Amino acid sequence: MKRIVMATGLGLLATGCASEQARSPDPAFVQSATQLADTYQANLQAELSAAMKQVGPVGAISVCQSVAPALAADLSSNGDLAVSRVARRNRNPDNAVPAELDALYQQLEREPLRDGKPHVVAATIGQREVFMRALPMKDQPCSQCHGTNIAPDVKAAIDASYPDDRATGFAAGDLRGAMLVMRAAP
Structure with missing residues (x-):
């Protein structure tokens, strides 16, 4: 974990975040952020898996639309960490990558997987500790709503729920987005 944090800090300096005074975050923050991201991802996947089985991908779109932000808000209300997804x-x-975190996100875009696992970057930028973990596209079930060959009824439901959708056309292994955990720096 120390190597990830150190490499991230050096990578940020090399990519122009020096003006943001990027530095390595507290290792305890990285550990807590990892646990929170794991909880959020596991709970969201459980909700979506259940919805896919009960109502199929068309019905699961509305579940994702309501459950994902509610779950993030609930988990973020339990302490000093805030969790979300960005892409x-x-x-x-509302899930756009914040401009000040673009250099971190670019690292994930260049390498969504590291040693076969989702790439993690973490840094202290300005007055915030930041943790990002890549969300590489999985073939199934993700491709049913985010892939290159989406069923017409699913595409129609996506368009109805998200008129400005830009989250389709992904292939397995592409960076779909990132888990983001932040807190005020100590």
């Missing part, structure tokens, strides 16, 4: 090609414009 450059997002479905919900």
